[in-house]
Amino acid sequence: MNQFSLSGKHVLITGASSGIGRQCAVSCSESGATVTLVARNTDRLKETESQLNGCRHFSVAQDLSELDAIEDVVKSTVKKNGKIDGFIHAAGIEGTEPITLLNAIKYKSYFDINVLAGLEFSRFLTKKKYCNTSYASLVFIASVMGTLGQPGKIAYSASKGALVNAVKSMALEFAGKNIRVNSISPGIVLTPMTENLFASLDADSKQAIINMHPLGIGTVTDVANACIFLLSDAAKWITGTNLIIDGGYSAK
Ligand SMILES: NC(=O)c1ccc[n+]([C@@H]2O[C@H](COP(=O)([O-])OP(=O)(O)OC[C@H]3O[C@@H](n4cnc5c(N)ncnc54)[C@H](OP(=O)(O)O)[C@@H]3O)[C@@H](O)[C@H]2O)c1
Structure with a gap:
């Protein structure tokens, strides 16, 4: 039996209309899972659905x-x-704003999506009536910015740091239910989010960011592969970790 297979598993993925979430949906379906896709944009969700392997998937x-x-x-x-x-x-x-441009409403908008939505999903889908507790697994996409700093990233870093630590407490709280909880912290990965970031920078600043990654910037598949591992039974003894996938960015 392939320990890395997701065959017979049902995986719910937020952010599945774009970038990392979309590739996670495609890769999970290729690994045998049925996936439920969640995001706002119906057309882009449909586009993801059209790329999936198998037929029982659906979008919300x-x-x-x-x-x-x-x-x-x-x-x-x-x-x-x-x-x-x-x-x-x-x-x-994601956003780049110095503290002078930030305020409580802006902080809240980062926290609502990056942190609170994920925690609310965890609150509900870990209930017995919603969750298959023989080796269920929750994976949160954080960021290297959750453990490292950068000017202009106060709100984003605060939200991702909160996520990384919430995962540790959730791992302990849910271990008795056989539910594992981990985060993944990517460095820069090429997605529409990064394209927006790069569009706001001059060529030198863009190159400087790329150069910070010894293996170059990542692909959505690099992150999706790690998600599949953490969701699979091959990772059944891994909980409360933060898996850094950053082409060496944070090794310095
Ligand atoms: N790309 C990177 O370099 C990188 C690096 C480290 C961490 N990350 C993290 O990885 C995750 C995915 O990033 P990405 O690069 O794939 O970004 P992306 O291409 O911009 O995708 C973001 C996703 O989040 C969804 N989303 C945003 N606001 C939402 C809302 N209010 N309600 C429901 N869904 C919402 C979007 O869907 P709709 O617009 O359809 O709602 C979209 O599917 C993010 O948490 C990001 O912080 C990315």
Whole structure:
């Protein structure tokens, strides 16, 4: 039996309309999982669905800043495709703003999507009625910015740092239920989010960011492969970790 297979598992993925979340959906389906896709943009969700292997997948269009709607997303997902074995929280927002441009409303917008939406999903989908607790696994896409600093990244870093540490406490809280919880901290990966970031920079600044990664910048598949590992039974003794995937960015 292939320990890395996701065959027979049902995985719910937020941020599945783009970038890392989309590739996670494609790779999970290629590894045998049934996936439920969550994001706001219906057309882009459909585009992801069209790239999936197999046919039982479905999408839920939902703005995750509406935190009160999350239990219904979990409910409808389970009703449609059965209990959940895996969760990837890839929905997220990024920005570069010095503290003079930040305020409580802006901090909250980062935290709502990057942290609170993921924690609310965890609250509901770890319930017995929604979760298959023989080796269920939750994976949160954090960032190297969750453990390292950079000017202009206070709000983003704060949200990703919160996520990395919340994962550790969740791992301990859910271990008795056989639910594993881990985060992945990527360095720069080429996605629409990064394209937006690069579009705001001059050529030298862009090259400087690329040069900070000894193996070059990453691909969405580099992150999706790690998600598959953490969701699979091959990782059944791994919980409470933060897996850094950054082409050597943070090794210095
Ligand atoms: N790309 C990188 O270099 C990099 C590095 C480290 C960490 N990360 C993290 O990886 C995750 C994915 O990033 P990415 O680069 O793939 O970004 P992306 O291509 O911009 O995708 C972001 C996803 O989040 C969803 N999303 C954003 N706001 C939402 C909301 N209010 N409600 C529901 N869904 C929402 C978007 O869907 P809709 O617009 O359809 O709602 C989209 O599917 C993020 O958490 C990011 O912080 C990325």
